[in-house]
Amino acid sequence: MGKLICDSTASSPVIPWRDPTTTLSSLDSAATAAGDIVEKSTPLVPENITSWENVSGLEDQQKKHLTRLYNKGVLWKHPEDKSLSVVFKLSYGGEVEADGNCLFTAARRSMGGDVAATATARELRMRSVRRFVEDLAAADEETKGVIESAIRHMYAPDLKSGWGIHVVQEVKMLTNKQDREGLDSSINELVQIGMQRELAAESIYKERCIAVDDGPSWAKYMSISGCPDDEYDIITLRYTEEGLLTLDENRDGRAAAFGDDIAIECLATEFKREIFVVQAHGSDAMVDEENCVFFLPHRPRSEVCEPPFFLFMKGTGWCGAGADHYEPLIAIPSSLVSQEKVAVVL
Structure with a gap:
């Protein structure tokens, strides 16, 4: 299902913000059909969901768009079986330490299910590496x-x-x-x-x-x-x-390898789930207000057996020296009435 990775010098596929009118009359039956894969991997929903207005480090335009994203939801369709579709509301999953392990810490919290209950961030890191090594050995x-x-x-x-x-x-x-x-x-x-x-x-x-x-x-x-x-x-x-x-020189040995696009794709392949990185850029990135939030998809090199999970990235310079800092998003399955608009169709 495609090559192992794309050339990192090329532009990544981006799903931009858009506000389409989507007919969801069949959503309830589709969500029921997708219920099995959603139920076993739904992340633990925080008792008190943090409003996007209260998330630190965000500008007003970012808060506005992320609040609309939560209120209206994201429509995900299974890439092979288009009859399977689910609407998710994306809430903030909390801060994680900027210690180089943030990708794997955030992924663990976002994935939910047995992974969140039993796996550590380091174990997710090593599973990604093992997946990479195995796939590299099999590549042409x-x-x-x-x-x-x-x-x-x-x-x-x-x-x-x-x-x-x-x-x-x-x-x-x-x-x-x-x-x-x-x-x-x-x-x-x-x-x-x-x-x-x-x-x-x-x-x-x-x-x-x-x-x-x-x-x-x-x-x-x-x-x-x-x-x-x-x-x-x-x-x-x-x-x-x-x-x-x-x-x-990192003499105390505390520096960790920051997760990159290769590692994200390996995670997606290992767990047979699509991963969407939601980026929120501020005025320092010179983007207009309507395009300050967008989605970067990372698809597994195998069949998709479970619903996606989502990671959040605050825009330019968030982690200093241009490093990417990931935080978890909690994807909550939602029932919407027919003809209701969703914020994004993936």
């Missing part, structure tokens, strides 16, 4: 080439290009925790002969550490959750067009 050479090109673009960019789009570019390196002492010794040797420490560290890390530039290295990278049990530490080199800007 062309698909593997697309995967590795996307990984290099994200984590090992060509520092001779791309400056028309990016002011700062990051290079991710991995070091085995057990190798730290030897790396420090080599860095100190260069410092003792007169090299500036940051440049010495950059030289040693690029020579001796693992670049995140292919499938196996991505699996190692995405396995890192910032806990003592991790095998590797993440080292981040940040560059401007003039050269090295900063060096984050």
Whole structure:
């Protein structure tokens, strides 16, 4: 069902905000037909739903559109069986810590069912990595080439290009925790002969550490959750067009790999559910008011056996340094009367 991933340099498919008139006379029967898959994976609904007006970090235009989204609902149709359709009201699922694990923490809360009751964020991370490794092994050479090109673009960019789009570019390196002492010794040797420490560290890390530039290295990278049990530490080199800007050596080993589009697609495939990321952008993103909320779909590479779940992303710069920060959305199945408008048809 399609390639493993899309080229990350291409535009992602976006479902824009729209307010269509939808005839829902058959919704009740369709929802009944879809009842089995909805019931077993409905997330736990908070006793006191947080109004979008009370969610911090949102501008008025965002609050207005997200409130309308909750009041009117989102109509989801099964991608294969169009007779199965459900309307969901999307409520805010609460804040999660911005510790690098937010994708998996938010996904756990949004998914509901047995996953929310028994799985940890780290377990979801490792299941995504295992799904990636298995699918990569089964992929053809062309698909593997697309995967590795996307990984290099994200984590090992060509520092001779791309400056028309990016002011700062990051290079991710991995070091085995057990190798730290030897790396420090080599860095100190260069410092003792007169090299500036940051440049010495950059030289040693690029020579001796693992670049995140292919499938196996991505699996190692995405396995890192910032806990003592991790095998590797993440080292981040940040560059401007003039050269090295900063060096984050992550000596306490707490840095986790932020979830990316590849990881989201792996989650979708592992659980056979579509995942929709709902992005709410403010005035700093230079979008007009009617388009400040939109949906980014991530579809599994297998059949869809359960209803979708939704993740929320506040717009530009929310997590600092341009990192994406995910929060949970609680999708509540809703019964609507015939001819009622829904906010979005997925």
